Amino acid sequence: MQTIRTKLTKIMEKAFEACGYDTKYAGVIRSDRPDLCQFQCNGALAAAKEYRKAPAMIAGDVIKQLEGESCFKSVALAMPGFINIIVTDEYLCEHMKEMAADDNTGIPKFEQDKTLIVDYGGPNVAKPLHVGHLRSAIIGESLKRLAKTLGNKTIGDIHLGDWGLQMGLVISEIEERMPELVYFDESYEGEYPESAPVDFAELSEIYPSASKKSKEDEAFKQKAQKATKELQEKRRGYYELWKRLREVSVNDLKGSYRKLNVDFEAWLGESDADEYIAPMIEKLVADGFAYESDGALVVDLALEDDKEPIPPILITKSDGSQLYGTTDLATIIQREKDFKPDEYWYVIDNRQALHIRQVTRCAKKAGLLPEKTPVTFVGFGTMNGKDGKPYKTRDGGIMKLSDLIATVTDAAAERMRSGAFTSEFSEQQQKSAAEKIGVAALKFGDLINHRTKDYIFDIDRFLSFEGKTGPYLLYCVVRIRSLLAKAKEAGMTYSAMEDVYCDSARDVLLTMMAIPDSLYKAYDEKAPNIVCECAYDLAASYNKFYNENKILGETDEAKRATWLALSAAVEKMLAYLLDILAIEIPERM
Secondary structure, three states: OOOHHHHHHHHHHHHHHHOOOOHHHOOEEEOOOOOOOOEEEOHHHHHHHHHOOOHHHHHHHHHHHOOOOOOEEEEEEEOOOEEEEEEOHHHHHHHHHHHHHOOOOOOOOOOOOOEEEEEOOOOEOOOOOEHHHHHHHHHHHHHHHHHHHOOOEEEEEOOEEOOOHHHHHHHHHHHHHOOOOHHHOOOOOOOOOOOOOOOHHHHHHHHHHHHHHHHHOHHHHHHHHHHHHHHHOOOHHHHHHHHHHHHHHHHHHHHHHHHOOOOOOEOOEHHHHHHHHHHHHHHHHHOOOEEEEOOEEEEOOOOOOOOOOOOOEEEEOOOOOEOHHHHHHHHHHHHHHHOOOOEEEEEEEHHHHHHHHHHHHHHHHOOOOOOOOOEEEEEEOOEEOOOOOEOOOOOOOOOEHHHHHHHHHHHHHHHHHOOHHHOOOOHHHHHHHHHHHHHHHHHHHHHOOOOOOOEEOOHHHHOOOOOOOHHHHHHHHHHHHHHHHHHHHOOOOOOOOOOOOOHHHHHHHHHHHOHHHHHHHHHHHOOHHHHHHHHHHHHHHHHHHHHHOOOOOOOOHHHHHHHHHHHHHHHHHHHHHHHHOOOOOOOOO
């Protein structure tokens, strides 16, 4: 279906055309002065230069053409040439009926969908997720869901770091601790054990221990580098051990991401691109792109018209080992073969901007990626503590993501225990609600900030039931659902809005009708904070309406039915927006 702004623009285009003016000037927008009008057209000001007429004259001509349009309550000139529009309540109600009946809640989809790869998450195997993984996961998930809502085919790829030095470090440390394992016997030809020799808790301790040892023991460091190279060459025992360690780690990662309601269509990693690396390097050399420099293999990327310097990309080190750039280029080849995407989004820390620029430039220069394929770097800032520095534990360490989730969940449970409205909850209901409220507070507190900015983690503010917070939105939805349930129990029926009856109800309608256009803006700007603002604005406008009217106590049945229909439409839209943000709604609060 069309948005209300699109409908009004089409009406305005006919008027501009009838007056002999180009329809490109006929765009209608939501008014930035709601005290004066609901919508406005500012095209007369832009058209004045082309037609050498005063903006007011052009606007006046158009307004005359609009006389008799039944959808308008008023169309007025505001100097120097604005066209101020107020539509009838009947028109608003009719459009609301269309939105309520639409499967996509009145949000138009792209006429031509495209396959979109969203690269986000990016954790390393053998390491637990920490707070530094939060933003990529929740920003990437929300953008992927937004793109899908608007009609694209989306493939979220976690892009695991499972093929680098950390695996060589882990393998070497396990070999020193348990040399008797068959994985380290190069003459062994039998079947390997089905299960890994360590669980994830042990694996989480092994990596930091090995990493520390490599900084203090040069011999161990060289051993780990050798193990990494032999793993990438698929030495049988190392490769079999790696597969089991990867499985243990991925199972833990899935559990952590599940708590955040984050899901990936593709659980692929650097290892999945390994088969493409050797042919890729051969091609880069054969085509004259890659050359040797101090024993390493590099590709020059700089162009004469570059506004910023871009250094060569390193393909292999002097010892022949691969780097992130190597596997990222090979991953593009793998994705082009398996998914044939029309576009790539890389949701990664701001500090990786140059790296993605290098990889993209190299891939297109060497013909690994079509020149026309858009690649967007979706960078983000850091989550900081109240000291303004990256968030850490009290002892100065990096907090595990599971500990952060537990912290907000416990805080939400404590907040619930202090509220009288939770007294009838069972223990299981309290636990489920606390988990959803805590995670909603964490995610919304992050996403409401523009992704490129750093922000301060403030658990008390995030958990507030007032203002721009996750709990505020959840409570609004839960309250509407409770209202509708009570109406059903009382035998109250409703179908669609037939009238508005009050100013606050009209404001709710106008707020809701602006959301589809805002979602397209969020998509264009890769900005989940716009989705957050939409949800908050709708909840705030509905709460104002709710507080001004006794819906269930309304004696006028027609009015009550209309307001129940409005409440149902708001609940549907809020749930839709929260789903885009991957925020789950508890049954009760």
